[in-house]
Amino acid sequence: MTRDDDSPAGTSAATRAGYVALVGYPNAGKSSLMNRLVEQKLSIVTPLAQTTRERVLGIDSRDGVQMVFIDTPGLVEPRYLLHRAMLYAATEVIDDADVVLLLVDAAAGMPEFSPDVLRLLTLAKSLLVISNKHDLAKPAQLETVRNWSRERFGLEPWEVSALAGTGIDELRAEIARRLPESPFLFPEDDISSQPVRFFVSEFVREAAFELFEKEVPYSIAVKVDEFRENSSPLYIRATIYVERPTQKAIIIGQGGAAIKRLGQSARLKIEEFVGGPVYLDLWVKVVPRWRKDPLQLQRFGFSVPNPEKNA
Numbered sequence: 001m002t003r004d005d006d007s008p009a010g011t012s013a014a015t016r017a018g019y020v021a022l023v024g025y026p027n028a029g030k031s032s033l034m035n036r037l038v039e040q041k042l043s044i045v046t047p048l049a050q051t052t053r054e055r056v057l058g059i060d061s062r063d064g065v066q067m068v069f070i071d072t073p074g075l076v077e078p079r080y081l082l083h084r085a086m087l088y089a090a091t092e093v094i095d096d097a098d099v100v101l102l103l104v105d106a107a108a109g110m111p112e113f114s115p116d117v118l119r120l121l122t123l124a125k126s127l128l129v130i131s132n133k134h135d136l137a138k139p140a141q142l143e144t145v146r147n148w149s150r151e152r153f154g155l156e157p158w159e160v161s162a163l164a165g166t167g168i169d170e171l172r173a174e175i176a177r178r179l180p181e182s183p184f185l186f187p188e189d190d191i192s193s194q195p196v197r198f199f200v201s202e203f204v205r206e207a208a209f210e211l212f213e214k215e216v217p218y219s220i221a222v223k224v225d226e227f228r229e230n231s232s233p234l235y236i237r238a239t240i241y242v243e244r245p246t247q248k249a250i251i252i253g254q255g256g257a258a259i260k261r262l263g264q265s266a267r268l269k270i271e272e273f274v275g276g277p278v279y280l281d282l283w284v285k286v287v288p289r290w291r292k293d294p295l296q297l298q299r300f301g302f303s304v305p306n307p308e309k310n311a
């Protein structure tokens with residue numbers, strides 16, 4: 001998606017460009033930080049943990065520097081296959097990135113990363129520890145993060161508040177300094193290489209997180225089945241997949257009341273994003289245990305690890 005089509009990619013030898021990965025525990029504020037850094041709402045942000053399941057690219061091009069942000073799933077214990085797919089995606093991202101931002105929620109106590117994850121982090125080409133939620137954390141909590149970062153990585157953490165926007169400009173400048181000299185990797189006006197479709201399903205999931213109790217949104221996957229770009233209003237047909245008939249009943253609600261509210265809320269979000277009227281046609285289907293089914297996970301766009309290799 002571009003702000004203004006047909007702009008040439010930057011080619012000057014003096015430019016810098018690279019991939020910047022955001023990793024950390026669910027709810028640490030990765031999506032919020034990336035949105036701050038690219039100054040555009042690209043990744044869904046909710047108070048519930050573990051909403052970001054796929055990589056989202058946000059691209060920031062300014063002053064001869066292009067940062068391609070990769071927002072990773074939370075690094076969680078691989079209890080479900082879905083979690084293993086998430087962990088796998090996160091480790092791939094750390095390997096690929098020019099700069100890794102390890103985000104810690106300073107107000108929440110220190111995360112305990114597994115030895116595998118810690119080893120991966122120390123192998124990163126360039127690592128920055130970000131102590132987020134500076135606005136919320138007590139002085140003693142900030143000190144705990146400082147000590148942890150020094151002991152684990154020999155690094156002073158960057159203290160920021162993704163919510164309040166403090167420390168963001170300094171952090172952006174530091175990331176820029178650490179990127180390699182390179183032509184731009186994407187056309188200068190790209191804000192994301194992900195298709196609009198992807199954001200549509202993210203907005204539907206975000207609306208579900210806002211409307212329903214925890215249990216239901218975690219079992220949701222959204223797939224856009226039809227996207228008529230040239231219609232006015234823009235016509236989008238999407239299916240919400242759940243795991244159980246009871247969840248389907250909750251989403252539809254009495255006389256269809258719940259799905260109507262969900263549709264309205266998601267439509268407003270999509271309209272704001274695409275900047276025009278949208279007709280959103282939502283369907284609900286039950287696929288039992290889709291979160292544990294590699295084929296279904298792949299169908300919904302998750303990259304699934306080879307179970308032999310990553311068990």
Ligand SMILES: Nc1nc2c(ncn2[C@@H]2O[C@H](COP(=O)(O)OP(=O)(O)OP(=O)(O)O)[C@@H](O)[C@H]2O)c(=O)[nH]1
Nearest residue numbers: 027028029030031032049050051052133161162163
């Ligand atoms: N007070 C405060 N809240 C923050 C800050 N950054 C993020 N939050 C809040 O923390 C919650 C989680 O933020 P997200 O950006 O969704 O976190 P995430 O790490 O992307 O979460 P996952 O998608 O679950 O991996 C949201 O309610 C944010 O508003 C911050 O600097 N200060």
